[in-house]
Amino acid sequence: MEILKLESVSYTYRNKYQTVHAVNNVTTAFETGKVYAIVGKSGSGKTTLLSMLAGLDLPTEGAVFYQGKATSKMELDRYRREDVSVIYQSYNLFPLLTVEENVMYPAQLLGVSAKNARQTAEEMLVKVGLQKGQFKRFPSMLSGGEQQRVAIARTLATHPKIILADEPTGNLDVDNGDNVVDILIGLAHELDYCVIIVTHDNVLASKADVKRCMSDGHLSEESD
Numbered sequence: 001m002e003i004l005k006l007e008s009v010s011y012t013y014r015n016k017y018q019t020v021h022a023v024n025n026v027t028t029a030f031e032t033g034k035v036y037a038i039v040g041k042s043g044s045g046k047t048t049l050l051s052m053l054a055g056l057d058l059p060t061e062g063a064v065f066y067q068g069k070a071t072s073k074m075e076l077d078r079y080r081r082e083d084v085s086v087i088y089q090s091y092n093l094f095p096l097l098t099v100e101e102n103v104m105y106p107a108q109l110l111g112v113s114a115k116n117a118r119q120t121a122e123e124m125l126v127k128v129g130l131q132k133g134q135f136k137r138f139p140s141m142l143s144g145g146e147q148q149r150v151a152i153a154r155t156l157a158t159h160p161k162i163i164l165a166d167e168p169t170g171n172l173d174v175d176n177g178d179n180v181v182d183i184l185i186g187l188a189h190e191l192d193y194c195v196i197i198v199t200h201d202n203v204l205a206s207k208a209d210v211k212r213c214m215s216d217g218h219l220s221e222e223s224d
């Protein structure tokens with residue numbers, strides 16, 4: 001099922017000194033149940049594209065449609081809280097909250113009770129392969145791969161439909177990176193998430209269902 005559609009989307013950074021056309025006239029669509037990899041050189045516009053999909057920014061031209069509705073006509077705060085979730089290279093966990101509290105936090109922001117949030121958090125942490133004994137630790141007491149899995153569990157706890165990941169394996173070794181990607185693939189295929197991963201890693205990208213390439217702000221289908 002198509003969940004995101006981009007129509008002639010461009011994004012231009014403009015200030016007093018310069019104008020950067022970071023994303024140029026991108027038209028494409030994303031479906032649920034699939035993993036997409038977006039590859040491309042540094043500066044090609046990947047993160048800018050992702051921030052429009054995440055509802056952090058609106059296109060300067062064209063439109064992003066979520067379930068048929070333009071993001072420019074939506075309550076973006078709500079879209080970001082409920083429909084979409086982002087995973088970053090640096091995990092972005094709260095250092096002073098335990099693993100479990102990190103995963104509970106976004107659901108509690110949505111008004112879920114502590115008891116229910118804790119129950120969901122535990123389920124999600126188990127789903128991504130964390131051990132019960134690790135739930136009360138602080139993030140700094142986990143390996144990088146484990147921290148990234150906590151970040152994934154946190155994105156799942158609010159049941160978004162779309163998971164966006166910007167270089168999620170950038171700080172991980174090959175095995176941990178593989179593991180994180182396999183979890184994301186499982187989520188898309190088994191639970192019908194739409195997963196979009198930005199990566200420099202071609203091996204990782206080749207595991208995706210669809211590979212697209214960003215170059216100078218243009219997005220193209222990869223044939224290999």
Ligand SMILES: Nc1ncnc2c1ncn2[C@@H]1O[C@H](COP(=O)(O)OP(=O)(O)OP(=O)(O)O)[C@@H](O)[C@H]1O
Nearest residue numbers: 013014020022040041042043044045046047048049
């Ligand atoms: N806040 C900003 N102001 C001006 N230009 C910006 C800003 N952010 C990004 N750019 C420029 O927009 C272009 C695209 O940047 P973007 O961060 O989307 O690239 P990227 O493909 O994610 O790169 P990387 O692989 O290094 O993360 C680059 O030329 C960058 O310098």
Ligand SMILES: [Mg+2]
Nearest residue numbers: 046047048166
């Ligand atoms: Mg980037």
